[in-house]
Amino acid sequence: MRGYLGIDVGSVSTNLVMLTEDDEVAASVYRRTRGQPIVAVQDGLQELATQLPEDVEVAGAGTTGSARSLSGVIVGADIVKNEITAHAIAAKHVVPDVRTVLEIGGQDSKVILLRDGVVIDFAMNTVCAAGTGSFLDHQSARLGIPIEEFGGYALKSEAATQIAGRCSVFAESDMVHKQQIGHRLEDIIYGLCKALVRNYLNNLAKGSELAAPLVFQGGVAANAGMKRAFEEALGEAIVIPEHFNVMGAIGAALLAKASMAGGRRTSFKGFCVSDLVYDTSNFTCKGCANTCEIVKISIEGEVLARWGSRCGKWEVEERVSAAKA
Template identity: 60%
Template sequence: MKVYLGVDVGSVTTKIAGLDENDELVTHTYLPTQGKPIEMTQLGLKQIKQQLPEDVDICGVATTGSARYLAGVIIGADLVKNEITSHAVATLQYTPQVQTIIEIGGQDSKIIIIRDGIITDFGMNTVCAAGTGSFLDHQAARLDMNIEEFSQRALDSSTSVRIAGRCTVFAESDMIHKQQMGHRIEDIVYGLCQALVRNYLNNVGLGKDIKPPIVFQGGVAFNQGIVKALQEELDAEIIVLPHHEVMGAIGVALLAHEEMVNNNNGSKFRGFGISEVKYHTSSFECKACPNQCEIAQLSLDGQVLARWGGRCDRWERSPSS
């Protein structure tokens, strides 16, 4: 059985998807990154291996997500792609007529505008992570409920409570104030969902031509409250695809397939054995110039596999050398 793997190592979650030759999803996994991208990539691969038959042949691997270069070196990726392209490619595979993709992940959010199957515009949130998954997680924890319950209770809201969503610091104090005033928790939770949606549309979605069909994906798409708020704000149907949380991984697996078909030199995949070895990371400050770049390096058995973080090419090493 031939399989193409896509690995999406994000700041909050790590996703791996495996596609067969007909681009059907045969396996996928979704893990919290917990600040350990290397270990979670290894663990994810281990789980994928267990889900696949013995005679599997990995024909191509590609990585995406904020740790895409790191994951690419560990796995031996044939292709390293940014998240925007990966998400768009995956969504176009399932909904070819899509015109807008809304993606809200753990630490970042994006909007991708598509016309006639081509990306024509995109936007990403800036340094500020207001209105992303981590904030929702944090607020759910503060209200002492898990995120599933949070999602459910948002739907039970009868009247919405207006909460400032411009900045999460203000949103939190606003929420506490509303709690102290005696508003129902359901209404506050839904008010928060609305605030996040407003914030998203006014920041990431600013000046973008949002047209249906609109596909919503990323981990936050699990949250029914946000889906409902988006639907109300945009006054359009919001499509949430099955496996929306692993779309980035699916997209990059599709790209791996495309890449291997176009230039068939055999995959650089280092094998499932990499789940068992111990990678070592370290960092140092470069003293060559006053920039004092912090160089991170990844090594295996005392041999340096890759270095990055410099402002010049001094320490850059490609995965192949």
Template identity: 60%
Template structure:
């Protein structure tokens, strides 16, 4: 069983001997990682048979050490290692991993299934998932619907994406100009991509 406890979400994955995912669960951490882990464990336990045996537990994410202690994990790995190993397992010839997390964004460069370089953005929330999460809340849109709505836009509008404060004021201004939600959401996505490429991925050789 793998447990990924981040600032925004807590995720569980249960795999069998053939590395097939047999159960998975997504929960909001809501600033309470211990409570999220306890809730997740109870939910996973309710989904499996009483005679099923969990042979090993691994933890990752920003609260990996806390969670590892709580569940007596067999393995505790940082997100860079976990992402690189998982990506290489699923796509053996992978060369670049792009991750947009709740509080940080990462790029991982892989050669011969080994992470050889990486970069992270932990200074500002503008280039992270929480940036989109906050803007979705302001527009009264569920984050799970964000992408689908953005893809319906016929065109996007330019949104200041370097700072969440500027983005909010820019969004209000664009709404006053008559742009619809889909166009604004598409603009927010493009703003985050530009932020990511200009900061986290700057100077990196991005290969497919």
């Protein structure tokens, strides 16, 4: 089979997708980045390969996510694209008339507004983790409930407990307090979902019209309690795509396909990159008082990429993408 590879390396999860030429998901991998993006990509590729037939041919590869440049260098991507565009493209692919994309990942969240298939506005949270997957993860661990069952508890709630959602530290102390005075766990968990949704809507969606069809994607969309809280807050049905947790990777694969339209040859290095040993090292530039930390990625002594300087004097990057826009 021939297909297109999409890789989304985020702070928390690394997702890979292989799309067929008819844009169907042939294989997908969702795994933790664990602070080691290169290993995550290598292991992810290996895992993806086991799901694919022997004769698979990658006709194009795209990367996205916060480690998009790094993973682009590692695999030899044809296009490297920001995650906002990748998510919008993927959502539009699943629900062509989508007008609002709600995306909550491990460490960031975004809202993307589309009209007539064109992105007209977007927002991405800045420094606050209160509305993201990491916080839910942390709370599920604290309560001793597996994250997969978190949503089920929320659905059983009949009267959500009020939880302060403005800040994850305050939310946690508020939850402890509500537990200690005897609130039911189900109500606290649903209260937390509602607080996260409130925080998301207040922080990101300020003043913008969240019109249906609404698509909810990202790892947190697995949480049925969050879906319920969004539907209650917005008064609209929410669509959760089948492959909600790898939508960024799907977007990257779709972009890769589009970028190959002119009959270009892919620069994808092959699944063998899983077996290569990438060497990363860093040093502090002493050129001026900025003391930039320069990161170098090399393979067998050959420098693939080097970045991190403010002034640009150390920057070396393989042209992984001819597409500038």
